[in-house]
Amino acid sequence: MRRFEKERLQRRSSLREYFPRPSSTSDAPVKLIFVALYILGAILVWSKQDEIARTAETTALLSPIASLVMQHILAVYLLVGGAFLTILILFPIGKKAAQDQLRSIGLVNHTDMVPALKRKYKDKQNPRISVWEFSSQGIPLKTWEDKQAAIETILDITIVKMKYGSGKSRVLLYTVPARTDLPEVIDWNDKYLSHNPFILALGESFTGPVTVDLVKVPHILLGGSTGSGKSVLLKLLLMQALKKGAIVCIADFKGGVDFPPIWHKQCKMCIEEESTLALLTELVDELQRRKALLAASGQPNIDRYNEATGEDLPRYIFACDEIAEVLDKTGLGNDQKEVVRKIESKLSMIARQGRAFGIHLILATQRPDANILSGQIKNNVNCRICGRADTILSQIILDSTAAAEQIPKDARGRFLLHDGTLFQAYWFDDRGG
Ligand SMILES: Nc1ncnc2c1ncn2[C@@H]1O[C@H](COP(=O)(O)OP(=O)(O)O)[C@@H](O)[C@H]1O
Ligand SMILES: [Mg+2]
Known part of the structure; x- marks a missing residue:
């Protein structure tokens, strides 16, 4: 941007400070007011047209054009006013302002063109949401996502979701x-x-309940700094899994403080490496057994197998409240290192193959260390959820800094899903029993 353009932009922006912002939701109400005013105006002109025409006749020294306009005042009003109204209805209010604002945060393409606001309308599925439709001007969605925090601030909105419109030339x-x-x-x-x-x-998110379907996304990685609400969310998921008849195994090396006795009754608990390895070995054996069963029966997954045979093979969930605690090898002797290595390889086996056989992982962590969670495990855990986090942790969990930018420092139980959905996790209290 050249200097004089910058100055012009700054001048326009500071002028706008004096005026109320156009509604961030939808322009429909404002536009309706203009339509009503137009109709009122038409009635007024219609009732006064004879009077105005007479004035035109009796006034001396009137230019012929003015006289003509006054004699056909109703037609002129309808035509000129109608033209203005059409423009107003066709274009969203605040189009120019939005363009200036996006330019000021550098959302431009290589030829310095800025996305244009095409429409603003209420989402049909959820009237609380308004959709801003922009022409994308060749700026890919990824760039919009990277600039989400800046876009939200400059346009004074909270973005719930971003996606391409029909075709990639529009961004919603x-x-x-x-x-x-x-x-x-x-x-x-x-x-x-x-x-x-x-x-x-x-x-719950701005658009309603948020859920995860273990049939589609078999494993979950949950990140967030201390106090962000990981343990509560993990237990919320495990509680539901138990109610659905799954067998839940929990590795908790913190001496069980996070899990009151009720959990010890209902779940298989491991509190150190050896028993964790033993349990994971059992799970992998079960996986192999199911693999043979499915192969023999020709069914693609355990749901279909259960349906076809009338059996009721349960789902298994292996959960860990701090996976770094389990996988960290620093300071360990050779024997223990070997145990951890085995744990790691069992975990990555389940991560790769568990889906069809109904064996799932829910792993939580707060330690932002890429070396601890091997790529094998991480790449196969496709549901990523991150609570309050610094940029490094957010990057590791979500592959973006979004959680660090969008979740306030004092938020508890606030999480960001890998697809960008921000939600407040249900508060679940297990201390009652
Ligand atoms: N979903 C939630 N809604 C409201 N408050 C929550 C929620 N989850 C956690 N909290 C609050 O945050 C505190 C820390 O939660 P916790 O799950 O122990 O965090 P972490 O395991 O990430 O350290 C809880 O004691 C509770 O007061
Ligand atoms: Mg915790």
Whole structure:
């Protein structure tokens, strides 16, 4: 941008400070007011047209054009006013302002063109959401996503979702006004439990409930710094899994503080390496056994197998509240290192093959160390959830810094899903029993 252009942009932006911002939701109400005013104006002109025509006749020294306009005042009003109204209805209010604002945060293509706001409308599925439709000007969605925090600030909106419109020449921003926020606490209620065999409820986003389907995304990686709400969310998922008849195994090397006695009754607990390895070995053996069963029966996965044979092979969930604690090899002797290496290889076997055989991993971590979680495991865990985090942890969990940017420092139970959905996890209290 050249200097004079920059100055012009700054001048326009500071001028706009004096005017109220156009609605961030939808222009429809404002446009309706203009339509109403136009109709009112038409009635007024219609009732006064004879009077105005007479004035034109009786006034001396009137230019012929003015006289003509006054004699046909109704037609002129309808035509000129109608033209203005059409322009107003066709173009979204605040188009120019949005363009200036996006330019000021550098959302431009290589020829310095800035996306143009095409429409603003209410989302049909969720009237709380308004959709801002932009022409993308060749700027890929990834760039929009990287600049999400800046776009939200400059346009004074909260972006709930971004996606391409029909074709890639349009980008749709699903937004709510910046002042709206998710509730700080949403108590868990058994009515949130899904009827679907393996859909687990996570919490609520701006667009409604957020769930994860273990049939589609078999493993979950959960990140977040201390106090972000990982343990609560992990237990929320495990509680639902238990209610759905899964067998839950928990590796907890922190002496069980996170898991009150009720968990020890209902789940298989491992509190050190040897028993964890023994349990994972059992799980991998079960995986192999199921593999043979499915191969023999010709069924593609355990759900179909259960259906076809009338058997009821349960799902297994292996959960860990701090996976770094289990996999960290620093300071260990050779024998222990070997045990950890075996644990790692069993975990990555389950990560790769567990899906069809109903064996799932839910791994939580707060330690941002890429070396601890091997690529084998990480790449096969396709559901990523990150709570409050610094940029490094967010990068490791979500492959972007979004969690660090979008989750406030004091937020608890607030998470970002890998697809960009921000949600408040249900608050689940297991201390009652
Ligand atoms: N979903 C939630 N809604 C509201 N508050 C929560 C939620 N999850 C956690 N918290 C609060 O945050 C605190 C820390 O949660 P915890 O799960 O122990 O965090 P972490 O395991 O990440 O250290 C909890 O004691 C609770 O007060
Ligand atoms: Mg914890």
